[in-house]
Amino acid sequence: MDLFTKLVLVYSVRSVCLLVFLSTLSWKAILYFSIFLVSLYFLPLFPPKSPSDKKRPAKTRDIMTELYPDAEDAVQAKMVSDAIVNLVSYDAEDTPSVQRFETIKQNSNCVFARKAKLWGSPPWNYELNLDGNIYRLLPMLLKFTIKCSSQKLDAFLIELPGKIYGENVQDFGDGIYKVLKVISDNDPAKIHCMNKSYIDKRGWVFEFNKVTFFITTFAPFYPENHPRYAFGAKDCYILLQPEMSFAFHDLPPDTTETNWDQPQTVRDKIRVAFKDAGRSYYIPDSVYSPMVFEILRPISEQDSSYEWWKSGKKCK
Structure with missing residues (x-):
């Protein structure tokens, strides 16, 4: 069996299974399930962090700067x-x-x-x-x-x-x-x-x-x-x-x-x-x-x- 025939067979089986599954559900179940999928995509519970948001371990220099900030030259x-x-x-x-x-x-x-x-x-x-x-x-x-x-x-x-x-x-x-x-x-x-x-x-x-x-x-x-x-x-x-x-x-x-x-x-x-x-x-x-x-x-x-x-x- 060649590759094209295999692909047609796989997608046909998947399509039949999906149709059988959907036929057993009410339209309300299908609607709620769709809303659930959309919420996962657009409203993630933990949004990805940007590289700048990554937590760095505090260094001694950073701690000293916070405790004793540099004064201006005139000061x-x-x-x-x-x-x-x-x-x-x-x-x-x-x-x-x-x-x-x-x-x-x-x-x-x-x-x-x-x-x-x-x-x-x-x-x-x-x-x-x-x-x-x-x-x-x-x-x-x-x-x-x-x-x-x-x-x-x-x-x-x-x-x-x-x-x-x-x-x-x-x-x-x-x-x-x-x-x-x-x-x-x-x-x-x-x-x-x-x-x-x-x-x-x-x-x-x-x-x-x-x-x-x-x-x-x-x-x-x-x-x-x-x-x-x-x-x-x-x-x-x-x-x-x-x-x-x-x-x-x-x-x-x-x-x-x-x-x-x-x-x-x-x-x-x-x-x-x-x-x-x-x-x-x-x-x-x-x-x-x-x-x-x-x-x-x-x-x-x-x-x-x-x-x-x-x-x-x-x-x-």
């Missing part, structure tokens, strides 16, 4: 800043550096100096090098940048021992470079301003934690007729003044012109006061003069500026 940065602020314990407004700087504050011809609100660096640790001492003040400097706006702080004072850095402009300049470089390298905002190629050009400003600073320095080697005269103080000082502090005192915009005979603005009065005291200070020809030259002044205005920002010497 993490604030948490770190808050933690540092809470850990800083010394009284920055009453440090020996601030106390010793008082003689300069009280004798300065700047009309804002006597009432200026300063925070200071901790006492110098002679068992550490310069880098180590600057690392010690970084937490307080960070706290200063966080608080200076709300508390209207005028400056952060860094004291360097005069017997190491107060002999001449070169030693002090090398110290200034190292101080600012360490601070810049540890800038939480990652600006790293001391790594810029245009430090001695217009537009550069010292910056830490997104706060820009005007920097003034004082040292014992400056003579009495110099605006950076230290009034007998034995140590060197780097004064980081946040530029926002000028707004606190309503200081007018910078200008190269001065009304010497009838000073009108606060800026005029400060310049005249320094001149009358015999300590006139250099006024750049342009308000856009690079700031870097104002940080460390030569002993005589006829001397060339020491390029401290190019210092490659190993600081003591």
Whole structure:
């Protein structure tokens, strides 16, 4: 018997059996049976799962993520800043550096100096090098940048021992470079301003934690007729003044012109006061003069500026 004949025979037998079966049922039984078959096809009791629904065994990493979800970068940065602020314990407004700087504050011809609100660096640790001492003040400097706006702080004072850095402009300049470089390298905002190629050009400003600073320095080697005269103080000082502090005192915009005979603005009065005291200070020809030259002044205005920002010497 060939294949075709076999198929015809099989389907014929099946058809006859199906007809006999159906003939023994009522039309209602056939209807209900049909509905039952349809329900199995269209409404399964347990629908098939998609591949994504397959249960994975929980991993340690998944459990940790659920218990300790990652915080956003900004949130993490604030948490770190808050933690540092809470850990800083010394009284920055009453440090020996601030106390010793008082003689300069009280004798300065700047009309804002006597009432200026300063925070200071901790006492110098002679068992550490310069880098180590600057690392010690970084937490307080960070706290200063966080608080200076709300508390209207005028400056952060860094004291360097005069017997190491107060002999001449070169030693002090090398110290200034190292101080600012360490601070810049540890800038939480990652600006790293001391790594810029245009430090001695217009537009550069010292910056830490997104706060820009005007920097003034004082040292014992400056003579009495110099605006950076230290009034007998034995140590060197780097004064980081946040530029926002000028707004606190309503200081007018910078200008190269001065009304010497009838000073009108606060800026005029400060310049005249320094001149009358015999300590006139250099006024750049342009308000856009690079700031870097104002940080460390030569002993005589006829001397060339020491390029401290190019210092490659190993600081003591």
